Amino acid sequence: MPCESKVVGAQLVSSTPPLGGVSFRPSRFYNEEMALGNKIEGKQIRLRPYLPDDIDAWQKWNIDPEVQKFMPEPANKPTSRQEQLKYLEECRVDEEGIYWTIVDKTSDQAIGSIAITEINRHHGIGELGFFVGEKSYWSKGVITEAIGLVSDYAKKHMGLRRLVAEYENGNEGVRITLERNNFTLEGVAKESRVKQGKPIDTTRYFRLLK
Ligand SMILES: CC(C)(COP(=O)(O)OP(=O)(O)OC[C@H]1O[C@@H](n2cnc3c(N)ncnc32)[C@H](O)[C@@H]1OP(=O)(O)O)[C@@H](O)C(=O)NCCC(=O)NCCS
Numbered sequence: 001m002p003c004e005s006k007v008v009g010a011q012l013v014s015s016t017p018p019l020g021g022v023s024f025r026p027s028r029f030y031n032e033e034m035a036l037g038n039k040i041e042g043k044q045i046r047l048r049p050y051l052p053d054d055i056d057a058w059q060k061w062n063i064d065p066e067v068q069k070f071m072p073e074p075a076n077k078p079t080s081r082q083e084q085l086k087y088l089e090e091c092r093v094d095e096e097g098i099y100w101t102i103v104d105k106t107s108d109q110a111i112g113s114i115a116i117t118e119i120n121r122h123h124g125i126g127e128l129g130f131f132v133g134e135k136s137y138w139s140k141g142v143i144t145e146a147i148g149l150v151s152d153y154a155k156k157h158m159g160l161r162r163l164v165a166e167y168e169n170g171n172e173g174v175r176i177t178l179e180r181n182n183f184t185l186e187g188v189a190k191e192s193r194v195k196q197g198k199p200i201d202t203t204r205y206f207r208l209l210k
Helices: 052-062 081-092 142-156 172-180
Strands: 045-048 098-104 110-120 125-132 162-168 184-195 198-208
Touching: 045 142, 052 081, 052 110, 098 142, 110 142, 125 142, 142 172, 162 172, 162 184, 172 198
Parallel strands: 125 162
Antiparallel strands: 045 098, 098 110, 110 125, 162 198, 184 198
């Protein structure tokens, strides 16, 4: 997904900052509840802001070809821990995005990410992006639940009224999760991306948050 957010509050800073005691600033898109360190709780997952502790998980996900298969090029794959930390921080200070790490509620393990980017407050719109990086969690309802949680948050706390999501044709898992969350097909964007040198089509879904 494109880069995506920012946050803080002492609670949101890693207990063991990996690179020189780095801390993050909070995003203006997180409400007071989030800034105080509370999380979005689901049945099997919890959504929380990015933390420096997420570096190792991201570095693993970035080099997994199965996880990256449907990601847009050019792949955003920081190679060093320093670059990865910079990426996470850039997401967290993104003026037009809000990003969460998806965490297994039981084990507290980071298993993926979901974000709303391209936020436009005037128009009340944003774009969803997500993935599950831990493959043992695929097809367990993680993204179906995460989309529902984030859609509710976007409506109740951000005042958004329309979300879109776009995926590379053939990514059936994404289509299914969107339709299960009442997203509607908007259309196919012919040759809207290039993959390994060839133009490919993407499909766009939308949901009005009523
Ligand atoms: C695709 C992805 C987002 C789906 O997330 P998830 O948490 O596994 O999805 P869910 O379990 O909520 O639901 C997916 C459903 O689609 C099904 N599914 C997944 N891939 C499928 C495929 N290729 N063909 C048919 N059905 C598929 C799953 O079996 C599941 O249905 P079920 O509940 O009836 O078993 C996740 O697997 C992923 O991140 N994959 C790799 C990276 C990626 O493609 N990210 C999205 C880039 S836009």
